Amino acid sequence: MDDVRWLDGRERHAWMTLLATTARLDGALDRQMQRDAGMPLAYYQILAMLSEAPQRTLRMTDLAEITQSSQSRISHAVKRLELQSWVLRRPCADDRRSTLAQLTDTGHAALVAAAPAHVRAVRTHLFDALSSEQVGQLRDILGAVLSQLPDGQTG
Template sequence: MEPTRWLTDGEQEIWRRTLAVLTLLPNELEGQLQRDADLTRFGYGVLATLAEAPGRSRRMSELAALANGSQSRLSHLVGRLERRGWVRRERADDDGRGCVAVLTDAGYAHLAAAAPGHVALVRSLVFDALTPTQVTQLGEITAALLTRLAPPGDCPASSDHGGSTADGR
C-alpha cells in the first residue's frame, strides 16, 4: 500500500479556500436566480443550453449531459418548466423514439430577462475580483481540473452558463 501523500501547509490552505469558494459561489448564484428569476442554477443552465442550440432544442439525453445532471433530474425539471410554458417536449424527428426539449418563446423571454442580473453577479463575484492574467490562469486551471473530473468528450466546457445571455453575449 502506497503511503498517504499528505497536503503541505500551503496546499491545505489553498484547498480550504477552494472548498469555501465551491460552497459560497454556488449558494450566491442560486440565491440570485431564485430571487430574481424563480429559477435554480440547473434550470438556468438548461434554458441557456436550449437557447444556444440550433432550433432551441436538444435531445433530453444530450441536454442532461450538457447540463451536468441525470436524466431523471432533467425530466423532473423539464416537467416544471413545461407547466410554466417555458419548455415543451416533442418526439425526436430522426427516430421517433427519443424525446427532445424545446425552448418556447416564453422560455426564451424569461431567460433573456434573467440573464443580465445573473451575468452581473457572475462578473461581480468572479471576474471583477481577478486581473486579466488571473482570468486566463483560472481558465487553464479549470480546464485541467475538468480533464481529471470528466474525460475529454464527456465534459461540456461551459455547462454552467454563468456568463451566457439569451442572445449569446
C-alpha cells in the same frame, strides 16, 4: 494505503478553498436567480444550454450530460419548465426512444430577462475580485483540469 499520494499542505489548502468557493459561489448565484428571476440557477442553466443549441433543441439525454444531471433530475426540471411554458418536450422523429426538449419563445424571453442580473452577479462574485491576468490564469487552470476529467453524467 501505501500507494495513496496524500495531499500536502498546499494542495489540501487549495482543495478546501476550491470546495468552499464553489459552494458559496453556487449558493450566491442561486439565491440571486431565485430572487430576481423566480427560478433556480439549474433551470437558468437548462434554458441557456437550450438557447445555444440548433433550433433551441436538445435530446433530453444530451441536456442531462451537458448540465451534469441525472436523467430523473433533468426530467423533473424540464417538467417544471414545461409548466411555465418555457420548454416543450416532444418525441424525437429519428429515434423513437429519445425525447427532445425545445426552448419556447416564452422560455427564451424569460432567459433574456434573467440574463442581465445573472451576469451582474457573476461579475460581482467572481470577476470583479480578479485582475485581467488572473482571469486568464483561472481560464487556463480550469481548462487544464476540465481537459483531464471524464465526460459523462453524475448521479
